Amino acid sequence: MRLLGRWLLLAVGALLVLQLFFIGRVALAAWLDPGSTSLQRSEMWRLASDGRLRWRQQWRDYAQISEHLKRAVITAEDDSFLYHDGVDWNAIEKAWERNTQAEEAAAQRAAQNRPVRPVKIRGGSTITQQLAKNLLLSGERTLLRKGQELVLSYALEALLSKQRILEIYLNSVEWGEGLFGAQAAARHYFRKDASRLGPEEAARLAVMLPAPKRFEKRPGSAYLSGRAATILARMGAVALP
Helix, strand or coil: CHHHHHHHHHHHHHHHHHHHHHHHHHHHCCCCCCCCCHHHHHHHHHHHHCCCCCCECCCCCHHHCCHHHHHHHHHHHCCCCCCCCCCCHHHHHHHHHHHHHHHHHHHHHHHCCCCCCCCCCCCCCCHHHHHHHHHHCCCCCCHHHHHHHHHHHHHHHHHCCHHHHHHHHHHHCEEECCEECHHHHHHHHHCCCHHHCCHHHHHHHHHHCCCHHHHHHCCCCHHHHHHHHHHHHHHHHCCCC
């Protein structure tokens, strides 16, 4: 029992040290621009292993990024960004319901020997949650990782302003293979700086975020155009931090 108690004490201590490390990284991000994120380092290693080290990223301050892009991204990814404290439980519940309905529909089609398309899983993650995951965590899908993501999301909201969270997100999010941040995306897709992106261009970039590598290969897809038109129609009503 003493040995078990020591192991439990060590485990709790290691967990506490890890949390303090993460919180320290989050606190530093209030003043220092992150040099790289966990997602970026993972992608860099993957590309280097394949002999295809293609990497583009240029930091731009909040004021140097088009307001159209800020509005489009909030509209597409997290329309309650200004109002939640890091986690939107209503969005998570709705996503759960949609996933359950999609899985039930797929099961019914399979029982009827009808073609079944892969179920598209919706996560309901906020911009803050996405930043927490990309900045500090791995891409694995486990309950432990999800729990850590929630803790870090609340920490980000407590220690950083909404404006700073959005600034870091827009500078670090993936927009294609080896392509990170608004400036690199604007130069790659539209040959202009992130500050000069127009509403239509911003909407198209925002729609790419859930699957940037796929949409990079299919820039003219009907879904991309249709969804971008929807975002364009809605983004004018979005307030910015």
